[in-house]
Amino acid sequence: MSSVDAPTGALTTSSRPADKTVPLIDITIGGLLTQRAAERPDAPALVGTRHGTGERVRLTYAELLDEASRVATAIAASTRPGSFVALWAPNVVEWPIIEYGAALAGVVLVAINPALQRDELDYALTHSRSAVLIHADRAGDRDMAAVVAEVAGAHPDLVTISLSETDRWSAPAADPDVIAAAPTDPTAAAMLQYTSGTTGNPKGVLLSHRSMVNVAKLTMEAVEARPGAGAINPLPMFHTAACVIGTLGPLWLGGTEFLIEKFAPGEVLAVARSADVSILFYVPAILGALLTAQASSDAAAPQFEIVMGGAANVPAAMIEAAESTFGASVINLFGQTELAPVLSATRPGDRREDQLHTVGRPLPQVDCKIVDPFTGEIQPVGVEGEICARGYQQLICYLHDPAATAATVDAEGFVYTGDLGTMDERGYLKVTGRLKEIIIRGGENIAPAAIEETLLGHPAIESVTVVGIPDERLGETVAAVLVLNGPPAADLGAQLTEFARQRMARYKVPARWFITDGMPLTPTGKIRKFQLRDQIAAGRLTELEATA
Template identity: 35%
Template sequence: MNETLSFAAGPTDLPLLDETIGANLDRTVAAHPGRDALVDVPSGRRWTYAEFGRAVDDVARGLIARGVRRGDRVGIWAVNCAEWVLVQYATARIGAIMVNINPAYRMHELEYVLNQSGISFLVASTEYRTSDYRAMVEQVRPSCPQLRETVYIGDPTWQALLDDGASVDPGEPAARQAALGCDDPINIQYTSGTTGFPKGATLSHRNILNNGYWVGELVAYTEQDRVCLPVPFYHCFGMVMGNLAATSHGACIVIPAPSFDPAATLRAVAAERCTSLYGVPTMFIAELDLPDFASHDLGSLRTGIMAGSPCPVEVMKRVVSEMHMAEVSICYGMTETSPVSTQTRRDDDLEHRTATVGRVLPHLQVQVVDPATGEVVPRGTTGELCTRGYSVMLGYWEDPERTAEAIDADGWMHTGDLAVMNPDGYVSIVGRSKDMIIRGGENVYPREVEEFLYRHPAITDVQVVGVPDPRYGEAVCACVVLRDPDAGLTAEEVAEFCRGRLAHYKVPAYVHVVEGFPLTVSGKVRKVELRRTAAEALGL
């Protein structure tokens, strides 16, 4: 294609991995049996690759003993821990489809995901912070008829699962694995829905194994690397770019804490001599801002991955110089593309690492098109970024209509992000054609929050927009029209209404009361104008 157009194809000189996740793990176990595979810092537990392989099989046999079959959906609703990783690889080995459930979900969201994906077996934490997972599962269970069984991590039910597995032939997981294909669905990840409910991006072995592998290749992982993962496993950032990138290269996964804790992260890097550290920009900012930052020995670091939102130049300078991450990489993608489409390279300069999201990965294609016509635009021109190749999801779970809206007839995944491709093939994200809010790396789709807030008795109409926030990049603001304009409504009252029913990151930080919304000629709400006036009114 004409090199003046916004199209780029990644190199294909090295082949894709044509194997399942379990087969790839078997190769790593055979090559590096004595090397560390997994370190769970909070519990002090660690596994070599030989031990990890056996532990994965133990969980697989437990699932088989409980009647889990190929294609069954196994939900995991838990914070970062070793068991999360074991379930990830055990389900892949026997062909069950693991469904990631965000630990921040409350009953409204949990019930929807359990039913929409048809989860029959659930693995969950018992509790975390203010969430009593056990109580929430019991409350939604009557309305989730397909849910047969729940096992709780750190509870006697987890040990009972392993004990039951002892009755299953040790060769059975491998036998089931041998019957699987690379294109089998293996994972469902829910992305917030612009139409009110999350959509289940369905991903195959080929999708996520290869994406993790190539991300690891571009930061030059080997069996010498130790990867610190403070990012959540329920998201592709943790389980694909983290876990699969590590195991496909014989590197070690290091879990610093159940959820992000800046001090625990730096302690883990120092104690485990980690060579790589992951995070969204706000995580790196929090680590750099620790009062005792300078006391942590981070000299073992050489690389890492930053993704989720743009990185400020000054933060990147400090990450490179003060955290010793000279080879840090920026990644861009979305759950529907497994997730990474573009990535900066180890030797890219500061400008490319802060002003762009890199260039296309091997075996993928990206292009920037005119949203109205679908024509590829010239380089340097803004349009919608599209991705094509092995990484594009199989589709949204049991939702062919929305799958067809996202993936066109030529196989291009339309990201909804507005981008510019530079003459050198590097891509910059300049905005969002959808109205998605990115709060500290978490995607918030306004429509989902709006649908929920319409239930509030005081609200007659609502539009949710993102407003500037120094810590999270964007904060959620609800612009509301009240039934009684004299009554007033505070952010605290709205937060109380949402508490326990919406994930914390979706709860509006601000409430802006208006008499009506600015409209286009065709009657659509002009969200760009609403965002601006809300920010001005709130003094942001």
Template identity: 40%
Template sequence: MCLTESYWPGDVDQPLIDITIGDLLRQLAAEVPHRTAFVEAPRPPLATRRWTYAELLAAAERSARALLRHFQPGEKVAVWAPNCAEWVLLQHGAAMAGLVLVTVNPAYLGEEVHHVLSSSGAVGLFHVHDYRGVDVAHLVGQLRARLPALRECYDLARWDDFIAQSLPSIPLPRVSPTDVAQIQFTSGTTGKPKGALLHHLGLVNASRFAAQRAGFPNGGVWATAMPLFHVGGSAGSHLGALTSRGTFVLQPQFDAGDMLRIVESERVNHIHGVPTMVIRMLEHPDRSRRDLRSLRTLMSGGSLVPDWLVRRAREELGSRFTITYGQTEANGVICQTSPDDTLERQTTSIGRPTPRAELKVADPANGAVRPVGEPGEIWVRGYQVMHGYFSLPPGVEDAVTADGWLRTGDVAAMDHEGYLRITGRLKDCVIRGGENIYPMEIEEVLRQHAAVQDAQVVGEADTQWGEVVAAVVKLEPGLARPSASQLYEHCRARLAAYKLPVRWYYVDAFPTTSSGKIQKYVLREQISLRGLAPEPFEKPSRNQAQD
């Protein structure tokens, strides 16, 4: 292969499976009913729970019939909870009931959750009672008064009571592979998060193709602590394992030492995690005491994977890497390296496009294909593109063109063999440990502080997280100068913990273009070259566990 243009026509040799999430589970329960399908593996002394494929199907159908006693097919039901078995059972039940599952980041606070629930039109909400010191149940009570469409709310601690309402006589509806299965919220650069309409066909096949390129074996064991509210957890990992008739092992909350225990006890073949997770496993003192010979592949992405990490994984764990690049709007993975790729390919590229993904590196102004080696915006088209954003507000630009191209906002260059290398982002987001963080929301919160005249938020390089959030602040003249810790506490009361700035800089003026537009790239350069002096700041210890 020797490309001259940065265009990949799409490999159509591998067929799509035209199936819903519910029918996939029915098929697998018929083929391998006694094979373990799902394991929830919390840290001891909490008990591990297991479901065979037959048991998971029965639990999903029971969940679906309980849901249908309260909701109609096509209605939106939200889940605001961290990783847990009930989340997975609700996902399968909603899929079989023809409901649309709206996923909510469990770290969100009141206003963030209100936006997701109100803009999605959710009529039901399943939530945990509390999370990381936050009284979720109390917040739900406050939210309900402001959400007239929200009819019913259920605490997942009473999940067994809820599904006890199921009746075998309730018929399950016909669901189409092109029907919307989930609404996942993803932010842009010009406003609040938007709800991407994800469909069964895209979620199943994007996950399936990613598992295949990773070399995940039929009937293998796949472990992850990736969050289920994210497409990489609820689809990429969970459905990736299921489409290979494998076992999906869910760690409710990432703990490096306990993940090593899980690898040993469950004979895990494949782990999906952001680079930070892999680093912590490699450096954990228990690693040398665990039998990790079953582990064959590490799947990572979301931020830069350094060459030393790939090398150490190969040498010390005997594991190969597969690196993914994807977006919520594409139902998951768009490009991916193969475990057989060279070290250079693994650490300087995001791989080639996945099967059936038509992709081009385009001039963002007109969509024209760029020559090989020349940077442009990644555009992708095919089965996996979302159905758009739900109830897109007037005046907000959609990410999908009239002829079906998804504009990713990421800038890359393609080489002669179709491998892509990310060179920048049109989207002004910070990627911290695989989590996308969008500056505008944080900037608006900072500007609410009486002493802040303006604020700009950028990503700053970090050896552990890839990037962390840095705030560059211009203060109001004549007012008392707040400390970085005071501004941090101001943000902490209004934002999820992972969005909080941990590096702080004060400036008298921002660099601007001749037309007055602030040049964030100059701020990033000034920070990286130490042209700006950081403010003294020590992150409060009570938030350390929330990383």
């Protein structure tokens, strides 16, 4: 029986076939830049800060293509097409320029987190077998050049190039033969992204030109972004949210990317007030900081048409605050690096309940299903299971790891995301947690996300994370870690316990309550729950008395 009821169009199981009515585009990243430069040569394309000088640069599409072509020429002189070229730098304007240049040169760009320590950088270079490393000299107070000098000794064949050595990574002029030989196959690999795993070494996610370009295209179309729009990108460029949605998204629109080198709420708000900007990209930590900064500012709030992002469950109260403060349509995106990175999005015309409490429906051209994590069977509508997706945007493979690839992508081509969620009869998704984060209390499976959403309704709580901690009798028990809006009342633990008991089953109610000044976050804004568990185990968090 089909998963869609023909007369009504309603799903009968949690399996949504791809919407084929919206076309894909078969073009490379370099090809799209070349096309936009031909169409809009004098339009502003990129605004950002030069490495080492702090100079604010504004490039038109013609200038951006020229700079990218000169980068491609220099890269072609250093290595062969198909090689891996690593980029280790913060959000300087050179980052997207090199992204485009690598695409034109036909090499795979290895995006490396500038916060990595020496051994982590060494692992990424060793695992990717990078032929070239282009790096910043500094990121904030960090001497990145010194770290590279230490690591380079273990990689005698690695070509290292500092961004301050401009003539080595950017040729004086573009070589027409190099540009003429730019790749035209959109299925070719374009980028290697490392997952921010919480255990073991990160896996290298290999993504194609086709996946990145079409995710940017379909996401911008889904959220009804207008052509030529300006967009502020404060997200870290080494992650797909920034280098795909935040960079290729404005490229698709023929608009302008305003790249923020180091996130500071006041700077982002000032740029938004002074520039022609209508789109803001966010993760919840960034959006929350902007709302707080604007609330304490005497200046008028900048007005956006679209505020779009995700990376964690976005509280309904934060969505409403962003709408009222910035006058924007707030879009909740969901996905992961392996999906380049967007699977689903809310839409401006969605029902209010969907905008506040779902991650929308899948983008066009992708199949989506919810399966039982243990049996693999498709779940009934509304029943929790693992979210799976199949489509143009999924990873080519985990580099040098066929076993991990086989464990993630099944025989039918579905990517198993590791995220738990539900699908309703219309195909709208709710994310309920991570499969690995499920708390098993006395045999009961508990998803933290639903508890977190409920607890955010208490006026004392600014943010909350729920984790499982060891318990001799039950195996695990539920603990809540809180960031409060102010000093705690003497009986806050008892208040919260009663609040939770009135709203959820007793076995879900946190047995222990802890206070922290701030959640430990990954660079992409996701909460490092394992660090909170470690802090609890080490007695480093203040615990509230849970009974009256």
